[in-house]
Amino acid sequence: MRIGIIGAGMAGLSCAQALRQQGHDVIVFDKGRGPGGRMSTRRIGTPLGEAAFDHGAQYLTARDPAFVAQVDRWARDGHVALWSPAGADAWVGTPAMNAPIRAMASACDVHWNTAIHTLTHDGEWRFGDELFDSAIVAVPAEQVAPLIAAHDITLADAARSATSEPCWTVMVAFDGATC
Template sequence: MQVAIIGAGMAGITCASRLVEAGHEVTVFDKGRGPGGRMATRRVEHGGETFRFDHGAQYFTAREMAFQAQVRAWEADGIVAPWPAAKEGAWVGTPGMNAPIRSMAEALNVQFATRVSALVRERGGWRLEGEGLADASFDAVVVAVPAEQVAPLLGAHAPDFAEDARDVTSEPCWTAMVAFEGRVDAPDTLADEGAIGWAARNSAKPGRDADQECWVIQANPRWSRAQLEREAENVGEELLAHFPRAPGDLPPVLFSTAHRWRYAKCEKNDAGARWDAAQRIGVCGDWLSGPRVENAFLSGLELARLIEG
């Protein structure tokens, strides 16, 4: 089949990879500039330096055998490494969190900067409408985006899928990315410090530039909800003020910015993935499985199996 997959995060790229291995022709569409979804890495050029921040998922673990096997393959390829500073069994992509997804995407036909706004059923297949889309039809469609973005695409075609998505709640997360002139006197990771849910010395992760002092500071869900519609610049400054050191004790800031994740962490779900064989339309993603990176991988894997029958 010719399959369109909307979303180049872990679930969508995993599903695409397995379908290509099975002999299908797959095109992945994503509104972003690169693969990764919430496993994104931000690259910033500032003052003649290049700073990198893992501003989404901070690490992942591997519990299920299928994902453990995949992680071992990634480790052999040098694109993941253990990061015990986070917790026992924690892994990160190298040199950035998006490295595993980027590696998988290189073997696929992925169209970035392409926002799919509607699906149109025609002649037994599907046509996609949206920004940057050429006229193309597909035999099957997979929607691999956050739950809150599923219903607008599937409400008219798969109302039960859309209703499942509407029932899911995702927590937001404001994230500050800060590069300091000198070393911050703090452990490599901090958690549950007032408004801050998590903070990490990004430059201490394996494969990063250890000569830099780059930090990712993520607010907890409650604080993020209260500040959800504020400007990023102001939020970044305020998060830095919540850093568990008096502002006067911190080294001078070389660069800072903030990013708002509206749909950062979904609740646990046991559906895995959904596939309508009659219409040839499916959904996968962590909102169908659970909030961990591994859940997204397993959901994409499960949908590929359902499609193959």
């Protein structure tokens, strides 16, 4: 089965990984330049070199046995490390928060810088010029509504009424010691 996924964050890439392991042909689309979703890392040039800012999730935890096994693999491969200040089960990406997502994306067919604005269905799902047997949308609810409005107005209305809580982040770089 050919499956299209919108969103290359943790949910979209986890879904793509599981479907690929079952033998499906999967293509992931994301409007961003790289993977991350809520596990994003922004890199900017400064006069002293590149600075990296993790500006999404502070850390992740694993309780589901399958996800615990995935986190163990990431730890073994150097993509995550325990972060004890946040608790006994707090993991951060290494060297940046998006490291585990980057590892997942490297094994997938991902089309970056590709915003999908509409989904059409006439026997198959169409994302731009691509046709799929199934479509999966793994983005925040506010972004789902316009994609599904033509197919399920009740679900689109529910998505429109959702509001995500912001998590404000300040990104500051210093050119020397701060103390």
